[in-house]
Amino acid sequence: MLLTRRGVLAIAGLGASGALSGCFGGSDDGNSGSSNGDGGEAATSTPTPTPTPTPTPEAGTELAYPTLAQRMADVWSELDWFATEYSSTMRSFVITVNQLRTRLDELNASTGISLEQVDAVEAESTDVVDFVEANLAPHFDVHPALLKADNVYLNNIRRAVRRGDREAQRSALERARLFYRRVVSSPYVQNELSKRPIYDTLYSKLLAPEAGDHVFGLLYPDEGFLSVAHPDLTESTAGDGVQQHSHEFPSGHVVYAHAHGHSQPHTLTDHQNDPESRELYAYKGGGITILEDTKLWRSGLDDFKPLHEDVFGPIRHPDRTAGACVTVNGMTANFTSLPVYIQRFDSVTAARQARDELFRNPAGTSGTETLAERSWHRFFYQLGDVTMYAYLITVGEFVVTAMPHPNSWERRTEEFARLTGTWLGLSPGQPESG
Structure with a gap:
């Protein structure tokens, strides 16, 4: 489909899809732990939950990450406006x-x-x-x-x-x-005045200062809102070099934080750039699912099938007031968009309480790790009979969980650098306060 500048994107199957639910949480303090805070457990072992007390805010401030807390509130305000108003x-x-x-x-x-x-x-x-x-x-x-x-x-x-x-x-x-x-x-x-793609205020708020171009998938299930944000680069022949589009897999799952130049028409089977891990995150009615290549002997994205369904399902907190998921990708042809699940609560205190409850049930924490220049909890939980490893940070009234996967933290670190270019990150040398 050819669209004019800032045209509405052709997002296959998204109109009838639902999305993750969720909500925000409190603000972690700046007490960074070692990336091996669990003492270097084996990647195949099942972690043992450890009690995690409510962090004490840094002296002289209610929130340890005031800049991030403000950014998080700004992003949510814009996303909520598009979804509800x-x-x-x-x-x-x-x-x-x-x-x-x-x-x-x-x-x-x-x-x-x-x-x-x-x-x-x-x-x-x-x-x-x-x-x-x-x-x-x-x-x-x-x-x-x-x-x-x-x-x-x-x-x-x-x-x-x-x-x-x-x-x-x-x-x-x-x-x-x-x-x-x-x-x-x-x-x-x-x-x-577009809601698909969103390219003005919300897009700018989703980016870290001086970050390069990104594509963000926006999933706000409570209001049935699905969209995408990127810098006014659409499926056109205007020569802008990047064409954002979606692909639907045979299972009905959709990947749409995806951008590269392509011919028309452009189908899933046109791709020969399978993810190196032979897995990818995709979206369908109930939430985010990890798809797996079921035929490793050949290259074909249409061979991908659901492996782990609704990966954020076990950590949806009943006290959340609203929730959304943002998927993050660069301006590339790959399918490795990373999901960030946001849960919002009534207050900072309520968010911290919800976080602590999540740490005790369904699983627990295992030290901290610095992602995008801030300290995140290494968080694990059960999805059926599989242990999912993720990262979690509380920011003001929000609880943010990122990138759950059955591979442990030690086995997958390089891809997380992409968060640095988002509102969750800091530009090199940028102070946290202010």
Whole structure:
């Protein structure tokens, strides 16, 4: 499918899919432990849970990671807005603009236009500006004419009325009518006020300062919201070099934080770049699943089948207030997007309590490790008869769990560097505070 700039992505099968549920948690202190805090257990051994007391915040501050806590809150606020308010906001935007369009239509039907009529149009334009400033400008790079009541279109009408130039009045009026008709059209909303892909405020908040381009899958199951965020690189032939797209596997699982140049059409079987581990994370109704190559003797992504279903299922806390998953990938052709599961709670205290309960049940912790320049708990839990190894950090009101896998921490470290380029990471030399 060919799309224009900032077009809606073709995400196969996502419209009917559900996603992970989850929520946020408290803030860990900065007490970093050794990456071998368990004394170097064998990769095949079953860890023994150890009691983990609630960390004591650093002296003089409620949160050990204030910068990360603010970033986490900012990311959640934007994601939550798209999941819960975007659709109703767009409807209200159309209604508000259409009220202005009605005034413009009245002018167009008039045999003569007075300055009083232009004043009435400008009053309606003020309502549009007020709405856009409050509801759209925080999330999008909106057209300048939507942020000024006496914009160029209305000024041209006023100038022509003052001069008594009927031809200039009609010309200016028609340009204004065309502009406001365009900004509420489906193509304009889909391209410039887009929820798929999301490329403005939320995308910038998902990145660490000075980080390179990424693709983020956004899964907010409580509201049935599925989307993707990336820097305005779509499936187009515009020569931007990167084309974001999705693939659905025969099992119905979908990978969509995936980007590279490709021909049209481009199917799953076009790929010969199997992941080196012969496994990948994919999404389907109930959550994130690990798919495994079932035919190692040949190269073909259509041979991947579910190995571990709904990997975050056992750690969904019943006291969460909301939850989401963000999958992280670079601008590459590979399928190694990493899942980050976010659970939100009512307060910092509630998040810390939930974290401690997770540490006791279903499994426990085994030391800490530095990921993206911050200390994360090495966390393990049972998924059926398999032990899953993951990383967990509490940040303000959020509990964040990343990259669960049956391979122990010691056997998979290099891929986690990708988190450094996200809101969870720090640029080299960047201070935590501030």
